[in-house]
Every structure is written in C-alpha cells, then in structure tokens.
Amino acid sequence: MSLRNRTSHGRGAQRAGPYGLGTRHAAMPYRHAATTQAATVAASPSDPTWDVAGGSERGNALHPLANVEENRRLFDYERSVKDKFAAIIPVLKEIAAIQHEPGFVEQAQNVASARLGFALPANILEDAWVEQLDMRTLYAHCVFHAFHWAAERFCDEQARQQVTMEQTLCSLFDCGFHEVDFSPCADGRLMGLVTFVLRLPYGAVRRKSYAGAMFDVEANVRHWMRTEFYRHREGKPSLPDAGTRYLKIAVYHWSSSDPAHEGCAAHGSNERDAAEAALNRLVAFRQAIENSFCCGASVDTLLIGVDTDTDSIKVHVPDADGAMSLFRYVDSAELYRQSAGLDVGNAHLYVHRAIQEAARAEGWAQGNGAPHEGMLRLMASLLINNLSQIEYVRQNHGGRYSDIGHNELFISVGEGFEEVQIRNLTYYAAMYTVEEGAADLDIGIKIFTKLNVTHGLPIPIIVHYRYDSRVPGSKQRIMAQCQRVKVAIEARYSELKQRGLLVCAMAVQDKMPGSRIEMLNDEAVDNGH
C-alpha cells in the first residue's frame, strides 16, 4: 500500500493500540498482518517470509535475542514519521474540496494546523479563487515540512541516545576499531541500515551512501587520512600506537522476493554482481592505502549484504589476511531460524559458532584461517543486532515489507541527511554537481515519474550540503552551492519544472555534531544569509 494513495489512517496507525509490542498481546497482530499484507507470498513452505520468520512451527514466539524494548521504540519512531507523511494527501484532498467556499483560507489553515501540525503558505491559499489551488506546490511544501519535522524528531531522539552512543564507541574500540565507516548503496530501501538493520546508534559510525555501494576511493582515502591525522595530532579517537584499526564496510543489497527486478539497479538487480563490485572496491581502497603510505598503513574491510525485503543480512567473513569471498558468509535469516528455539545463552553461542564454521569453510569459500578476535566479535554483534530487526519486520511488517520496490517520498541531493534513517523515505543522489551526478539523478527522476508524476504529483527534491561554522565564509559558499545545484537540476528537467512537477528546496547544515537542518529559500541565498 502506497502512502500516496492513503485516504484514511496509515498502516502504522492500524498497528497501534492494544497490539503494541511488549504487551501481552504483542504477538497477536503478526498473523493478522501476514494474512492481509503479505497475502501474495504466504502459505508455501518455500515461501521466503515463512523461511525468515521460522514458519508455522514456531508460532508467534519471539527470538530469544530480539530486543523487544528497542523494537517498540523504533516502531513508534517509524510509525510517527510515516504517519506524518501519510497524512498529507488526505488533508490536501479535504482542503481541495473546500477551496471555493467562503472563509476558505482560514478553514484550510485550521485543518492543516490540526492534522499536519504546520501552516500552509498563505499566498497560495489566497490565490486559489483566481483559478484553482496550486496543489503541486502545496504538496511539495507539505513533504518538506514533514521531513523537517521528522529530522527534528530524530535529533531530539539522538540527543537522548548519547549514552548508548558512547557505549557503542567503547564496544567498537574493544573490538579494535577506532572508526567504522559504512558505504551502503544509496538505494532508499537501505536508508534504515545503521539504525534499524544493524541497530547502531547514530554518531557511533560513519555512513556515506553511493549508488551501487560504489564508493569514491579517492574521497575515502582522504577521509582515512583525516581520521589518522586527528589520531596523530590530537590523540582522538585513539593514539596512533593504540593498535586499533580503521574499518571500512561496503553494503550491497538484493531482493529475495523478486531478485531479478527489485535488487540493486546499479548492478542490474544481480546480487552476485553487486556483491562482487562492492568487494572489488574494498580491495582497491585497502590497496590504495597500503600503496600510498608507508609504515604498514592498512585498514580492515568488511562486506555485508542486505535483503531489502526482510532486512536480513549476509556478513562475509574475512580470513586471517583480511581477504573475503562471495561464498564465505553467515546469513542472519538462517541464524534466526536455527536459533529461534534456543535459550538466550545457547542462541548467543550459536551465532559465534556459525561465524567460526564459516571461517573454516572449504571449497570455493575457503580462506586462510579466521580473522582477528575483534573482527569475530564485531560480526557476532552485528548479526545478533540484526536478529532484532528480523523480529521487527516479522512483527510489524508480516516478515516481509509490502513495499519491496521503490516507494520513496522525496529525492535528497547532495551530501545526504544523517537524519534520514528510515527505509524507503528518500531516494538519495550523492553529488556536488549535476554534471557528475546526472546518471544517478536521472534514475531518481525515472523512479519518481512512476511514483508521483503519473498521479499528477510533483517530485519533491531537497538539495542539501554542510558548511563548517569554524571556517569564515563557508556557509555563504555552501548556500551558493545549493543554489547552483538547484539551478542545474531545474535546467536539466526544465519541462517537469515548467509544469510544476518538480519542486526543489534547499537546506544547509553545520558540520558540527548535533547541528540542525536549516531550510533555505531563494531570497535567503541571494542575500547571503
């Protein structure tokens, strides 16, 4: 069910009430949900939903390692954000219906404030009498507002998570890593990777997405250098002789329900190609550092795959040399099934044993021994964390998302919002210029043409870059950059723009941790503040 077509309450809302997780009725809605929402894929033993969740044998029991409390908290967050967006179209429909009535402007603002939580642009409402209400601009305005609200909510949430973040940093440090740097695919279905799929707190790891997980080797070498610079010069986050490592993780994805169509577009929906390309990029990154710097400079690398239909993962186990294989991995869906009936202690043990077994695999999967102890522990943590997410999808989405394909609500262009950690909320195109990023943007426009334009809705785009408040003139330059990219986007898709089917907003944000997103308008940019 698309959020765009909703006319009453959202799916999230249907799940609320007495069937919330953690109550004694916690398991109840699952069957119901599975029946109504995953109806097309149910009832067969080879059905993947069935497989991941453990099938009918287990009934509604929770996995012993699932974090019920965290799942409830995350579901509240996901639901509140999605509800915010889902409310837009019903409210606009209601407002559209009364546009020619007396006292329309006031009525419309009342409805918007009550149901959306913000006011609509007065000038658009006031001009409705001339021809009709400019619904496209209003829709985009609402999407931008809902996003800003969600981002603010995320910041508040994260501020409360400060302690968890510090604990996670300590755990990563215990595993021997002073920096964990994710390069997932930029696909909207992976936007929940850190917070949901791997259950890592915001700020504890770095995430920068690239189409097809094809991260920029040169830019990543520069980031490595920056990290090492701080270690050498300021002893942060660890001293150079602490023996810790920089860990680079590439994340590819596939679709278990429709592998030939709903996998990674950048690799023709071929799981193997996607995994191989990401692995090659990791090898190149490591080689670049080993070749370019002396004194034994190196990094650890890790390859992870995500099934975007179920959020289960494959963790490719490095060998003692740090080398990985497409054939040597631990599959969390399999782990879930095998360990679901165990007690907590044995389930833990089972995860660790599965990794050890993978490390000893033979044939095509064979590697040169097991990785170092810290890497083993990290992989176990990620897999255990992911069991909670499998449970989350099982409980809240019938074991398999109903929107297995693209279903994003807006396009994000630029450096990417840390604040977007929810699956299928935004299509992200990483770029500093349209000239370089045109290919990714074209794909986004194609997706949204199908999702929005065919329904008469505009494509909402937010151009977003970060400035450094410590650097004089930085904010002004970044604002000018937003404007430049916006102009280039509007020029590339001028026909959509002219028809009101492409609406571009701009946002800047300080690089300092905890900074809020500042939405811009054209006038602010022209005035330089």
Add this chain to the structure above:
Amino acid sequence: MSLRNRTSHGRGAQRAGPYGLGTRHAAMPYRHAATTQAATVAASPSDPTWDVAGGSERGNALHPLANVEENRRLFDYERSVKDKFAAIIPVLKEIAAIQHEPGFVEQAQNVASARLGFALPANILEDAWVEQLDMRTLYAHCVFHAFHWAAERFCDEQARQQVTMEQTLCSLFDCGFHEVDFSPCADGRLMGLVTFVLRLPYGAVRRKSYAGAMFDVEANVRHWMRTEFYRHREGKPSLPDAGTRYLKIAVYHWSSSDPAHEGCAAHGSNERDAAEAALNRLVAFRQAIENSFCCGASVDTLLIGVDTDTDSIKVHVPDADGAMSLFRYVDSAELYRQSAGLDVGNAHLYVHRAIQEAARAEGWAQGNGAPHEGMLRLMASLLINNLSQIEYVRQNHGGRYSDIGHNELFISVGEGFEEVQIRNLTYYAAMYTVEEGAADLDIGIKIFTKLNVTHGLPIPIIVHYRYDSRVPGSKQRIMAQCQRVKVAIEARYSELKQRGLLVCAMAVQDKMPGSRIEMLNDEAVDNGH
C-alpha cells in the same frame, strides 16, 4: 606583436646572436628594444618603464644583484618555447599554399618535420583534395604538439635542477617553513610567477592558481591537513616538533601601464580590490585552521602583488602577529632604482633595511612590530630574486612587456600544468566540472574569441587531470573525468565546436613527482587505457 601574426622570425630570435645576455654586448639591445617596442610609453620621467629600469641616468649597467647566468638560461628557455609556437602559423601558411600540388602530402610532412619537429595528421593532409585543407584542426594539432614538446623540455630542465631544488628547500627550512604554498591568480600573465618572477625552482614550492587569487579555503585546509599528516606520521618534510611553519602566499596583480583595463579581470582591474580580496582570503584561511584544530594550530601568510607589465612585485610585510596591511609593503621596482648604483654588499643591505623600514611604518601602514626573523629573510630573498627578473624584463623586453594584455596561446582546463611556467602562454581555468567552473571558462572563451576566432583560428583547449598510480582504478577514473569535462565544454560552446573553432585535447598525468604528461585521444579513453 602577437605570435599569431608572425610571418618570419619571432621577437626572441631577433634578440639572439651577439646581443645575448652575459656577453660584453649584453646591454646593447636594451635601448634599441625600448625605442622600438615601448615607444608609446617612453621619454617622460614619470614613465613607469623609465622608473622601473632606473632611467637614462644609469645607462645600461646591470643591477649588482641580478643573476646574469640565470637570466641567460631562462631567456633561452622562454625563447625556445615561444619560437616553437611562433613557427606554427608560417609553416601552416606555407603548407596551405601548396595543398593542391602533386605530392602534397609528402611535401607537407617534410616541411612540418623540418620546421616544427613533428609530423601532421596524415588523414587531414590526405583529405585536402576533396575541398580544402582543414586548417583549424591542423592549427590546434600543432599547438598541442608544441605544448607537449615544451612540457617535455621543462621536465628535462627540471631534472637537472634537482640540486638547486634541494638547496632551496633547505633555505626555506632555514627560514622556518616546511611548506610554501602559492595561490596566484590564474591569469596567463602570472604563469611565470615561480620560475621567473620569484626565481624559485620547480618542486620546491606548491603553486595552485585560482581566478582572482580567490583560492578555495576548504581545499586548502585539506592540503594543510595532508601536509601536517605526513609530518606527524612520517616525519616529512619536518617533524611536528621542529618548530617550522606552513606558509600560504596569495598573489594578486595589476598593470602599471593600463591599470584600469589590464589588471585582474576578476576584480574589475582594480588593484586595491584585488589585493584586499586576496588578503581577506588569507585571513579566512588562517582563521579556519586556528578555529578547526586544537593545540595552537596556525599558519603564516604572505601577500604579494605583481605588476604584470614589468614583473616587479610588492611584498606586504606581516607584523609580529602575522597581520598584513594593504599599505605596508616593499616595492621591488623602487628597490631596483634605489640600489642599482650600489655594490653587491650594500645592495643586499639596502633590501634588508627597506623591509625593516616598512615594518616600522606609521599611519595607515602601521602594524604591531616586525615579523619573525625567518619571514624577514624569506621576504629579502624573494625581493632580491625579483631584482633579477626586473633586469630580465629590462634586458629582453625593453623594461616592459609589449603584450601587457592577454596573449595566451591555449586554454588549460583542470588541475593546471606545472610544466607551464611561461608568461602569457596559457589561460588557465581551474575546475573539476564545467558546472562549477563555467564563469572562468566563459571569460577564457571571450578572450580567445578576440585573440583567435576573429582571425578564423580555433580555440585550443587542453583538459588535464592527475591520477595516482598507487590507487587501483585511479587512471581509468581520471580518464573518464577528462572525457566528461570535454563533453561538457563542447556542449556549452556547441556553436564554436560545430564550426571547428573549438578543439579540445585531453591529457592525464601521474601525481608522482617527475611524471610526464600523457596526451589522450577519444579512443584511448573509451578503451580505458
């Protein structure tokens, strides 16, 4: 006199022979040159040529601090390169005249090989009979070949200069600087800054040009960080506790002959605006580093101005806090005049005293005391070096260049050639995408429309980026980048391109020191090697 209009021997060639510098006739051509070439600005005591060179009172005596040997070597180099370019049009005219004769292809190749030193593209010559010879493509081909020849010559020369370079690095280190990083304006008339104007060997300092000297603060902070990273991690070029500093120098320019028209285009030919903008950028850079990093991170900065008509300089003297003023500087033209009649020892002393005096200046020029000893010595060295260049211009160009305006031969787009160290050879537009660099490129196209297109000649453009051979895939990515930028340029100026009036070449180069330029063709890029 433009190289484009030459039909016989170049100006350089006229200067060769018995009147070469360092012979007993060394001073002879000066008068002659001044009479014939600077005729419009001669004969008045307030005439700037007169001023800079010391006027008639001194006759033809050389400045005691001028390096005669170096001046001869540089003149040979400048002349050989400019002659190479100057030969193109006469040779092409000759070939054009015989294009319909029997045995044309062979004859043309003989003429080209003998007079230019390289063959012309056979297919163009062979197609001449159909309509007529494609002169535009031939011209561009010759310019690219001449440039490549000049670049190779420069590399050979620099390999021989290894010792001088190391001595200079030691001297800079003695002055307390482990890195000296120039950001001159990208104007073609400043391309001789390092090698000619300041007499520093290639490789001893960094040079990266920006339109209007408006260097990218963020990119420069990254370069600073990179430099400090190597110091901390590898102890190169100095250990972190060596007490040395990073020195950033911005270089603006003006024209003393036609200040309102031939100054810096980026600042409306206003010397004061150009100087002030460069100074502000230096202040911002220093602040950025002081604000962004702890433990007393800072840099030294220096502001230099160049009169592009005479190559004399103004060095703005920092005070004890490192602060500079537009009003506190030492003018090398003035120094030249005042110290020309002294002996070597007193001339040296005079330079040092002039700096001390400037540091003690009052009124608007007043600063907070003198800079540190190393900075004083560096400024003295630069000023003394520049006296040789003033002498060079006096001896070889009549004290003032005849081409005081733009007279470049091709446009260089991308990261800039280190190999171009000759005044007015290339117009440089620094960019990674046309989207960002369009404004600079438009100015270049405007300049070359006047210089070339109005004469029916095409605008030759070389797109050039550097790869890192230590990074897997880097060369391939950089080649793709060349291709992307070439396509974007040809799309932006499609009308010129269609008329054969814009010809774009591509070149890549390894980042490793001493690497040669590799010219590419479209096929090589498509094949990825």
